[in-house]
Amino acid sequence: MRHAPAWRLDQGLSLIELVIALAILALLASLVLPMAEVTVTRTKELELRRVLRDIRTALDDYKADYDKAVAAKKIIANLADSGYPKQLEDLIEGRDWGGLYALPKKYLRRIPRDPFDRNLNGWGMRSYLDDPDSDAWGGEDVYDVYSRIDKTALDGSYYRDW
Numbered sequence: 776m777r778h779a780p781a782w783r784l785d786q787g788l789s790l791i792e793l794v795i796a797l798a799i800l801a802l803l804a805s806l807v808l809p810m811a812e813v814t815v816t817r818t819k820e821l822e823l824r825r826v827l828r829d830i831r832t833a834l835d836d837y838k839a840d841y842d843k844a845v846a847a848k849k850i851i852a853n854l855a856d857s858g859y860p861k862q863l864e865d866l867i868e869g870r871d872w873g874g875l876y877a878l879p880k881k882y883l884r885r886i887p888r889d890p891f892d893r894n895l896n897g898w899g900m901r902s903y904l905d906d907p908d909s910d911a912w913g914g915e916d917v918y919d920v921y922s923r924i925d926k927t928a929l930d931g932s933y934y935r936d937w
Contacts (some may be wrong), residue, residue: 849873
């Protein structure tokens with residue numbers, strides 16, 4: 776009588792082997808998921824820092840062009856005017872600064888959104904006359920922007936303080 780080779784007798788996994796394999800996979804998944812969440816948060820934080828830098832650079836460039844146009848006597852400075860844009864949309868529409876530029880100079884293609892703001896509340900703004908820590912916008916101009924999100928960053932600071 777011929778016997779089947781030993782490798783043919785073991786053609787499947789036993790229940791215990793299957794349970795152990797699933798337990799190991801579950802343990803690995805429970806270790807990976809928190810690291811993935813931290814990675815997503817860190818990516819959003821980097822995006823928030825970049826977006827804030829872009830908007831603030833555009834605001835500073837707008838002010839520099841205002842000062843340049845005043846110095847070149849292309850526009851007349853008003854005592855009540857700080858030189859910063861009246862609203863964020865002015866950075867998209869652009870200005871020619873009284874002929875300083877042949878075409879209106881645009882500072883942003885679009886107003887970027889806050890990566891943490893799911894409700895699309897928009898940016899918090901401060902005018903030139905507002906206190907540096909003010910949460911209320913005076914409405915005269917846009918001197919600074921900040922995130923309205925009341926969450927803590929990975930480094931322990933608040934996003935609204937960046």
